[in-house]
Amino acid sequence: MRQKGTIGWLKHDITHRGVTAWALSAALFAFYVILYWTDWLDPVAQALHLGSKWTLYGLLYTIAITAGGIYVMRKYRHNKYQIVRTTVIIFVQATLAFSVPLILKFFNQPEVYLSYLWPLKIEYFYPSTIASWPLPFIIWSIAGSLLMVPLLATFFGKRWYCSWVCGCGGLANTAGDPFRQLSNKSSAAWKFEQYSIHITMLLSFVVTAAVVASFFIGDSSPMLQSAAGEMQSAYGFVVVAILSGIVGVGVYPIGGTRVWCRYFCPMAAVLGLVQKKGKYRITVKDNMCISCGLCSKYCEMGIDVRAYAQRNEDFTRASCVGCGLCEEVCPRGVLHLENSDKPRSGPQPLTIDALVDESWKDRHVSPHAEEKQESVISVNWN
Numbered sequence: 001m002r003q004k005g006t007i008g009w010l011k012h013d014i015t016h017r018g019v020t021a022w023a024l025s026a027a028l029f030a031f032y033v034i035l036y037w038t039d040w041l042d043p044v045a046q047a048l049h050l051g052s053k054w055t056l057y058g059l060l061y062t063i064a065i066t067a068g069g070i071y072v073m074r075k076y077r078h079n080k081y082q083i084v085r086t087t088v089i090i091f092v093q094a095t096l097a098f099s100v101p102l103i104l105k106f107f108n109q110p111e112v113y114l115s116y117l118w119p120l121k122i123e124y125f126y127p128s129t130i131a132s133w134p135l136p137f138i139i140w141s142i143a144g145s146l147l148m149v150p151l152l153a154t155f156f157g158k159r160w161y162c163s164w165v166c167g168c169g170g171l172a173n174t175a176g177d178p179f180r181q182l183s184n185k186s187s188a189a190w191k192f193e194q195y196s197i198h199i200t201m202l203l204s205f206v207v208t209a210a211v212v213a214s215f216f217i218g219d220s221s222p223m224l225q226s227a228a229g230e231m232q233s234a235y236g237f238v239v240v241a242i243l244s245g246i247v248g249v250g251v252y253p254i255g256g257t258r259v260w261c262r263y264f265c266p267m268a269a270v271l272g273l274v275q276k277k278g279k280y281r282i283t284v285k286d287n288m289c290i291s292c293g294l295c296s297k298y299c300e301m302g303i304d305v306r307a308y309a310q311r312n313e314d315f316t317r318a319s320c321v322g323c324g325l326c327e328e329v330c331p332r333g334v335l336h337l338e339n340s341d342k343p344r345s346g347p348q349p350l351t352i353d354a355l356v357d358e359s360w361k362d363r364h365v366s367p368h369a370e371e372k373q374e375s376v377i378s379v380n381w382n
């Protein structure tokens, strides 16, 4: 029910695409346009002794994740998974994504953000970028992207990166938490996602290959050099600046927190393909779902979790980032995030159990009557 009073109205308005939500979205869009294409923030950064606008941005990002993280830990204080996960998110952001690059810069070393890897950070495979790096960072970047990311995703799903390490997911799951229910649940959105995310992944591969080839053989092929330069700039402008920055964060208050992650992130596409073949899954307790829909509502990736629960079907969706919120909000403890070798249970008809409240059954249905009912009546939701 809608709360009364100014604070209650504001809270409702901002989390339900009201006027303040649109105003906040416009402000975020404006902030990113100023950040990417003007120098207006440089004086502010210098006044704070932060050097450049990018360090100022890193500081603001870290503050947002820390403040949002404290809010989330209080909100889900009874849930160990959420507490540990959020603590790790804040720690990774404060160290690998903020303090370590600052310290490197202080010692006149290249600023390397160790928590970001290719293809999310596409320039980390550009020879011109990594040529100045110390060898351990080059090894970290290449081995991390090609070996560590897929290997860990095989065992733990994409959640190890998307819900524990990556700053984009970190912001979504902390400061963005009040907006997570705004994700688009339509089948049109799901169809669009199938194309958009794989197209961006392929683009990131093609651009990287062109830039690498141009670095090594560009001198003998001016056409390749010019094409690679054009592709690099276009990718940087459209995918990095507009989609991941301006759209990715700008639409939080009106389109949910994972628009970039769900529709465009090339790393998400790679991890999703690995996740489908790996051990990660969400298991469903048979005949416990009461179809309340909370899991689907709060899934930031727009997955219809309820449909699987209604069919008693364990599932692994490529887009699932393993945030664990479907498990958290389920009032019946139906869902569980697991890494396992066991075969997933396929779809099965929901029996009468799911339609009768457990407490009511405890009071009114004898175990024998229940057995009889189950054998006679079943409801097929397919």
Ligand code: SF4
Pocket: 120, 161, 162, 163, 166, 167, 168, 169, 170, 260, 261, 262, 265, 266, 267, 268
């Ligand atoms: S989907 Fe991409 S941007 Fe989002 S958390 Fe995962 S790697 Fe980061």
Ligand code: SF4
Pocket: 282, 295, 298, 299, 300, 301, 302, 303, 305, 319, 320, 321, 322, 323, 324, 325, 326, 327
């Ligand atoms: S299915 Fe559950 S764990 Fe996966 S993204 Fe949705 S809410 Fe998070």
Ligand code: SF4
Pocket: 288, 289, 290, 291, 292, 293, 294, 295, 296, 305, 306, 309, 310, 329, 330, 331, 332, 333, 334, 335
């Ligand atoms: S799985 Fe849980 S949260 Fe989802 S619809 Fe069923 S009872 Fe509700």
